[in-house]
Amino acid sequence: MNETEAERQALARLGQQMDWNLLRTFMVIVQEGSITKASVRLFLTQPAVSLALKRLEEQLGRTLIDRGPGRFAVTAAGEQVYDEAVAIHATVSRLGALVRDAKDEISGHVHILMTSRIQTPLLDRSLREFHRMYPQVTFRIDVMASADAHIALQQRVGAMAICLLREPIPGLSSQVFLRQTYRLYCGSEFRLFGQRDIDIAELRHENFVSFTSDQIDGALSPLTLFRAREGFAGRVVASSANLEEVRRMILCGLGIGPLPEHIAARDVDDGMLWELPPYEGIAPVNVHLIWNEQAKLNRAERAFLDYLQTALATAPARELAGVSPVP
Structure with a gap:
């Protein structure tokens, strides 16, 4: 060498x-x-x-x-x-x-469980901004009844749920995600459609459309308590776990029924639904963000859960009520 x-x-x-x-x-x-x-x-x-x-x-x-x-x-x-x-x-x-x-490149899959027709600008904004930050993250959203979502989280299926919650569930953590008020509505063919200052006594024998969780031990038990308190004697002739289907059956005239105020607002403006008494609303029924602290979340799921919690802590009251920001 x-x-x-x-x-x-x-x-x-x-x-x-x-x-x-x-x-x-x-x-x-x-x-x-x-x-x-x-x-x-x-x-x-x-x-x-x-x-x-x-x-x-x-x-x-x-x-x-x-x-x-x-x-x-x-x-x-x-x-x-x-x-x-x-x-x-x-x-x-x-x-x-x-x-x-440098951005922390997070990738992975986020599995969200959700009750039907969650309509809030806070969720839309969070999904949009998180995707811009971490475009490698993929999402799956499964729509199901709130009770099914609770069970799935307890079994550690899904990273988080956005759904109704009647009372705290051992092992699950929660935070109010959307504050909503349920009101009573009828479709355009109902005999009192378009009338004002209706006496609630005129409704007590009408058939009712409601949710499958409208039971004394269900997530929508406030609706059950409302009917009992006001002496509603009509039958529940139609029900569904899906909000869109409950809305459909009210619109079709199967009976009067409850809907979240911010969901029904457009149909009221379009002359398809009419608000019935009590005009202060039936009951507040909040939607919750729920997660299992014992579940092993991947980096993407943990990052999105943290992002939602931060968004909730800083969101204006209008967004928490499901109202779109004023342009």
Whole structure:
């Protein structure tokens, strides 16, 4: 093996084994023009700084600083090493800023369970903004009855649910996601459609359309309590777990029935539904964000759950009531 080849291999090994701390110490020595001053700046002892310089010179096989009593001069080799050390230091110094500025690339799948017809600008905005931040994340939304969503979360199926919650469920955490008021409505063929100042007594024998969870032990038990309190004696002739189907059956005239105010508002404006007493509304029935703290969420699910919780903490009251922001 000739000398040139031996030197090439030695330099290759040197590049793999070089200690950045030696280069940094050398850079400070040159900048300070003194081993003593460099030791003060580096919070090291003078012997430690001298040893670092000696080790670097031994590794490179070159004298980097010509030093002696009253003499301190950087050699030609030292100037080259210093220039490289400054460039390396600049790159290392930028790493922190680069990491802070770079988006954390999150990928994965988010499985959300949801009751039907959740209509709120807060959810729409959260999905839209989260997707812009993390376009690699995929979503699946399964629509189901609230009771089924509760069971699925307890079985650790799905990352989170947005649905009704009558009372706290052991093992599940929750936060109010949407504040809504249920009111009583009828379709355009109902005999009292278009009339004002209706006495609630005129409704007590009418057939009713409602939700399958409109039961004393169901998520919509406030509706059950309302009928009992007001003495409604009509039959529940149609029901569904799906809000859209309840709306359809009210519109078709199967009976009068309850709907969330913000959901029915457009149909009222379009002359398809008419609000019935009590005009203060039947009951507040809130939609909750629910999750299982014991479930092992992937990074995407955890990030989206955290995003929703932050959005809820900062959302204006109008959004929590399902009202779109004023343009």
